[in-house]
Amino acid sequence: xxxxxxxxxxxxxxxxxxxxxxxxxxxxxxxxxxxxxxxxxxxxxxxxxxxxxxxxxxxxxxxxxxxxxxxxxxxxxxxxxxxxxxxxxxxxxxxxxxxxxxxxxxxxxxxxxxxxxxxxxxxxxxxxxxxxxxxxxxxxxxxxxxxxxxxxxxxxxxxxxxxxxxxxxxxxxxxxxxxxxxxxxxxxxxxxxxxx
Numbered sequence: 701x702x703x704x705x706x707x708x709x710x711x712x713x714x715x716x717x718x719x720x721x722x723x724x725x726x727x728x729x730x731x732x733x734x735x736x737x738x739x740x741x742x743x744x745x746x747x748x749x750x751x752x753x754x755x756x757x758x759x760x761x762x763x764x765x766x767x768x769x770x771x772x773x774x775x776x777x778x779x780x781x782x783x784x785x786x787x788x789x790x791x792x793x794x795x796x797x798x799x800x801x802x803x804x805x806x807x808x809x810x811x812x813x814x815x816x817x818x819x820x821x822x823x824x825x826x827x828x829x830x831x832x833x834x835x836x837x838x839x840x841x842x843x844x845x846x847x848x849x850x851x852x853x854x855x856x857x858x859x860x861x862x863x864x865x866x867x868x869x870x871x872x873x874x875x876x877x878x879x880x881x882x883x884x885x886x887x888x889x890x891x892x893x894x895x896x
Contacts (some may be wrong), residue, residue, distance in 0.1 A: 701726065702733040709781055745811050752806075753844055759807040764847075764884030766861065766877075771812055772847040772888040773804045773860065775824035776896075778816070792820030800827050801892075804846060809891040813840075824851035847884045 701719050704710065710718070715726040748756060753770045760769035777798035783790055790797040798820030804813040815831035828834050841859045848860040863878040864870060870878070 701729050705730050709779075741814075745814055747812055747840055748806065750842075753842070756806050757844060760847075760884055763807060763887075764880045766847070766880055766884060768844050769847055769861070769884060770841070770844040771804045771806050772885045773802065773828070773852065774849060774885070774888045774892065775800050775802045775827055775851070776892045777801075777820050786819075789819040789821050796820075800824075802827050802831055802833075803888060803891065803895075804833070805888045805891045807887060809887045809894070811891065824849075825853065825856070828852065828857070847881055847888075849885065 701715060701721075704718070705715060712723045712726045712730075715721075715730075716723045719726065721729075748770060756770045757768055761767055777792050777794065777796075778801050780790065780797050780799055782797045787797065790799065792798050799816060800818045800820060800822055802815040802824070803811050806812050813833050815827070815833060818827045818830060822830075833840065837859055844859075846860045848857070848862050850862055850865055852860045852862050861881060863881045864874045866875075866878070
């Protein structure tokens with residue numbers, strides 16, 4: 701019932717009809733499984749230890765040729781029904797209602813940090829500033845960095861390496877760096893694809 705609820709965003713009335721339970725029972729099941737999932741999340745989504753960071757950096761170096769990378773960051777839209785209160789805030793640039801999920805993944809596509817909840821209209825950069833990770837990034841990152849897309853301006857976030865915007869005047873070195881960043885970032889795109 702929980703998996704069906706996540707996949708289809710049915711109301712509790714629809715769940716009660718589909719699974720032949722009362723609406724109250726459907727609500728109770730969903731809330732209990734959500735509580736358990738939140739409780740267990742910290743066992744599975746953990747920031748790497750110092751040793752794991754070194755290993756990630758070596759593996760990212762092999763994958764994209766950039767030193768000192770422990771992960772890659774991106775945001776993704778999770779489709780929802782229009783909320784009755786302030787629903788317009790959840791309408792994203794792709795013209796559907798969503799909440800945002802920020803994920804940081806390691807070289808294997810394993811989530812090492814997540815933050816969710818801002819409305820779909822919010823920009824990835826603003827979501828990062830609102831996340832608990834941002835408040836303590838220096839403690840987490842040390843000398844390491846993340847790979848990100850152009851939503852994260854490198855001057856604003858010194859711990860994220862971003863591609864240079866192609867305005868037609870990129871040097872060959874800049875184009876090669878952009879290609880290496882893209883090769884490293886593909887893992888977060890694949891992680892979100894698997895999640896969805």
